[in-house]
Amino acid sequence: MSQSLTQPTPPAPPLAELALTGDLARPALLTVPDLLAWPQHRARVAFECATSGVRHHGFEGPLLYDVLRDAGPRFDPSRRKDRLRFLVVVAGADGHHALLTWAEIDPDFADAPVLLAVGIDGTPLDRAGPQLVLPQDRCGARHISGIDTIRVDGRHPSRPDAVTG
Numbered sequence: 751m752s753q754s755l756t757q758p759t760p761p762a763p764p765l766a767e768l769a770l771t772g773d774l775a776r777p778a779l780l781t782v783p784d785l786l787a788w789p790q791h792r793a794r795v796a797f798e799c800a801t802s803g804v805r806h807h808g809f810e811g812p813l814l815y816d817v818l819r820d821a822g823p824r825f826d827p828s829r830r831k832d833r834l835r836f837l838v839v840v841a842g843a844d845g846h847h848a849l850l851t852w853a854e855i856d857p858d859f860a861d862a863p864v865l866l867a868v869g870i871d872g873t874p875l876d877r878a879g880p881q882l883v884l885p886q887d888r889c890g891a892r893h894i895s896g897i898d899t900i901r902v903d904g905r906h907p908s909r910p911d912a913v914t915g
């Protein structure tokens with residue numbers, strides 16, 4: 751008696767997409783495979799979660815700085831003070847989000863080796879979405895997984911009453 755040997759293969763879930771938005775000359779919609787176009791870095795990190803204790807992971811991916819710089823933040827790159835007014839809002843698809851300052855990742859300032867991970871412990875993040883990796887953080891809360899939006903924001907007036915329109 752013959753039997754069907756092949757089951758229909760369920761369609762693969764779509765690739766996650768990351769939107770780079772805000773005060774950028776070149777906003778972009780990137781997949782995790784797109785992030786392989788930048789130089790790749792590795793980091794072994796340990797961080798503590800308030801609820802589940804210490805975690806150890808190995809990540810690889812481009813520097814957040816390299817990816818955002820290529821999106822063209824709307825500051826004058828030759829003026830260091832101009833860059834100090836920019837924030838980077840990193841958000842997961844579940845709404846968890848954190849703010850970094852541009853100066854935190856800028857080589858002229860704190861130069862933190864923050865990664866936009868394309869893989870965790872050897873597993874690609876193509877469908878889960880990229881993950882923020884801050885090797886210098888003791889706490890795990892900024893290791894945002896499933897990032898779907900990174901917004902660069904340079905609209906910070908020096909005084910609240912200076913806000914216009």
Ligand SMILES: Nc1nc2c(c(=O)[nH]1)N[C@H]1C(S)=C(S)[C@@H](COP(=O)(O)O)O[C@H]1N2
Pocket residue numbers: 798799800805842843844845846889890891892893894895896
């Ligand atoms: N998208 C998203 N990322 C997140 C969180 C979250 O709630 N949503 N929690 C953070 C916290 S509090 C910790 S400690 C780490 C936990 O990482 P792990 O799941 O690899 O242990 O993920 C971080 N990344």
Ligand SMILES: [Mo]
Pocket residue numbers: 798799800801802890891
């Ligand atoms: Mo946590």
